[in-house]
Amino acid sequence: MVNRSRTGKKILTLAYLVMVLHAANAQTYRIRDQWYVGAKVGMVSFFGDLSIHDFNPVSKFTDESDFAWGIIAGKGLNRVFDLKINLISGGMKGSNPAMDMYFSNRFSEISAGTAIDITRLIWPETISRFHITAELAFGGIRYRSIKYRKSDNSYLSSVGYTSSREISGSAKSAVVFPLGIGAGYMISNRWVISAELLYRLHNTDLLDSQIGSTGISDRYSFTSIGLVYILFPVRQTRDKADECPRW
Template sequence: MHLRLAMSKILLLLFAGLFVLTYTVNAQSWEVGATVGASGYIGDFNPNNPLKFTDPVYGLFLKRNFDPYFSLKLGVSHGTISGYDSQSSNQQMQNRNLSFFTNLDETSLIGELNFFSYIPLVGKNIFTPYIFAGIGTVSYTPQTTYNGEDYDLRALMTEGQQKPYKESAIAVPFGVGVKYNITGQWNIILDLGYRYTNTGYLDDVYGAYPNKTVLTTDIARILSDRSGEINGNYIGSAGSQRGNYRNDTYMFLGFTVSYTFLSSKCYSFR
């Protein structure tokens, strides 16, 4: 929680500072927008498919367009991701039989670079592809369902951690998109973005099975190794591989409607 608050303050200060420093630049404009779309992730339940979207996402943003090519966006997004070994085509994952779902609450500061000169209403181009990258923070609370009841997995320390992993992580957004000026100062935007994180625990799975004697509750021991629920054969011996030992990445596919507030200086770029 402290990491998320600190990162949010840093992002807001950066945005405010850039606004003050560039106040006199020509063709500046503000833009606001709302996004809906799909979310997914790459991790222990989806190790290989970068286009596997499983859940919804939505968000809001405030953007400063500094010129026809570069802009900086402060955004908040809420999405969910999930994974179920029982739905995998991989037999090893089916045998593991774990599952998770979690909300993702992201705050990010993202720079966008247009390929073409783009100013809604007054510019000569009505569309442009663009790329983006930035920095952000994301909070997450992995859970799973057992016998009809949902359990928070962080506090259970299912891999025998000495203390629960953090509630927030650093996220590094990057991706591509297309902007289109549909009419007047209104835009539609389609973008695909990935967020590399500094944690492998978005899904509560990272390393090895623990020695179950170090787990302090019965429910922690049950949810640490659920393989035996299939046929009574538990495969989670202490030290054997439970996860892939890699940090998780999540992704958003977004459809956005935005409105650009133009200033008179923008007309010099016609």
């Protein structure tokens, strides 16, 4: 409970800083400007009781990561801040040979949050097609998970599945706090190539259908690349930096 309280305070502090920074950069776009949509694909990496490669990126991607895809929609508020919604669907997997267990799950996540253009905060007058962003969001996840014995593939436990992996009852729900960094390159006034690495703080310990003894909730990250289409770009002028959304 103490860890969750501290996490909540950190989130509130970050949200307060976002509001202060927004007030300092209050020259907003028009209502119709800088709306955008996009799609992304990537890998979800699991961190929890049934993972052992948390400090080995190569093994983490090959052994404890699974495919996911997502869609986004958002609006640039000004040259520094965006508001956006993310929808992600995919799977997770992991194992712990010492515990003789492995798991897999399927999940969907929706979140809403803000992106802060670090490049433009540091260099306000920069003219660049490449941008680095800080990402902060709040959302929810629904998932179903199943766990097996590693030595003989026998069923151990599940959340939202039967022992034969048939859907049973409702999916488990939980709160998530996505935090991380993004980057993008604007290839035209409408198209942006994007990349993200966002870590998810999570308020339950059943993503792997295994309740641990540490009191630390399961976590996961989503590393993705994507393509963003700007519906109504801000009109360009020769003395104005290229407008680029935060995705």
